[in-house]
Amino acid sequence: MASVVGVESPLALYRRYRPETFAEVIGQDHVTEPLRAALASNRVNHAYLFSGPRGCGKTTSARILARALNCELAPVADPCGQCQSCRDLARGGPGSIDVIEIDAASHGGVDDARDLREKAFFAPVRSRYKVYVIDEAHMVTTQGFNALLKLVEEPPPHLRFIFATTEPDKVIPTIRSRTHHYPFRLIPPRLLSSYLGELCAREGVPIEPAAVPMVVRAGAGSARDTLSVLDQLLGGPARPGSPTSWPPGCSATPRTRCSTRSSTPSPPVTAGPSSAWSTRSSRPGRTRAASPRTSCAGCATW
Ligand SMILES: Nc1ncnc2c1ncn2[C@@H]1O[C@H](COP(=O)(O)OP(=O)(O)O)[C@@H](O)[C@H]1O
Ligand SMILES: [Mg+2]
Ligand SMILES: [Zn+2]
DSSP states (O other), X not given: OOOOGGGOOOOOHHHHTOOSSGGGOOSOHHHHHHHHHHHHTTOOOSEEEEEOSTTSSHHHXXXXXXXXXXXXXXXXXXXXXXXXHHHHTSTTSOOOTTEEEEEHHHHOSHHHHHHHHHHHTSOOSSXXXXXXXXXXXXXXXXXXXXXXXXXXXXXXXXXXXXXXXSOGGGSOHHHHTTSEEEEOOOOOHHHHHHHHHHHHHHHTOOBOTTHHHXXXXXXXXXXXXXXXXXXXXXXXXXXXXXXXXOOTTOOHHHHHHHHHSOOSOOOOOOHHHHHHHHHHHOBTTBOOOSOTTTSOHHHHHO
């Protein structure tokens, strides 16, 4: 059978550049630094809640935390990247039987929770910890959460939970109070701009300086959305070797992004990045919505 490997299109930029260490996660030092400290001193809590806007690093950080917890050199602040566990949990790696990612959007019911509860008591197969990453945790039903309550409150020593959600208020308070809560933030434009420059250099693609702020604005503080916009530009009109620029009249990216966004308000965004967004994106005489959740900045300027 003819191989199709040679004609496969590359993975999306945001998948190829998913950070593998906390050092690669941008704009979330208020989360990554305390986590690194807890890892280094072997004081990692049994349950975490990562909340915040989409595409800002919640799932990525949950995976890095799981990787560091199970690194053979643990306790370590950063996964070594070399040991078997780190290699299994690397980007594109086969994964680990002891790190279980559950998408609560499709597995958030009470039966799923009971199933998890039963399996969770078995010790990890190959690693130090059995880590459950429960993504889209706001989709776990109330009954599902109640079925997990006792386990999250007093887990066996080999168990760690990381809940990730855009809507922490929908995680029932009894579960929330048993976690350490870290709110992720929108990423300031300054950081996204330099990140884009870095990625373009790594991709060997020249980008017109004027295009950078437009891409950043269209991404509205989400690293994933920003990389998707860049991907669309790279895959679009540019000829090989020609500088990437915003295609004249291109309407697709910001508008489609905007309409697919959740209408949920962002969780509380604290001083730094939030003020960076509002000061950077507002012009004299014109007030733009500070929250890109409801009005994408890209659309607002288009
Ligand atoms: N803080 C960040 N630093 C660098 N890249 C990021 C960051 N947040 C998100 N990304 C990019 O976006 C992608 C999706 O991130 P993810 O962690 O899944 O977001 P979410 O917060 O929605 O869980 C990652 O693969 C990565 O490429
Ligand atoms: Mg996620
Ligand atoms: Zn390791």
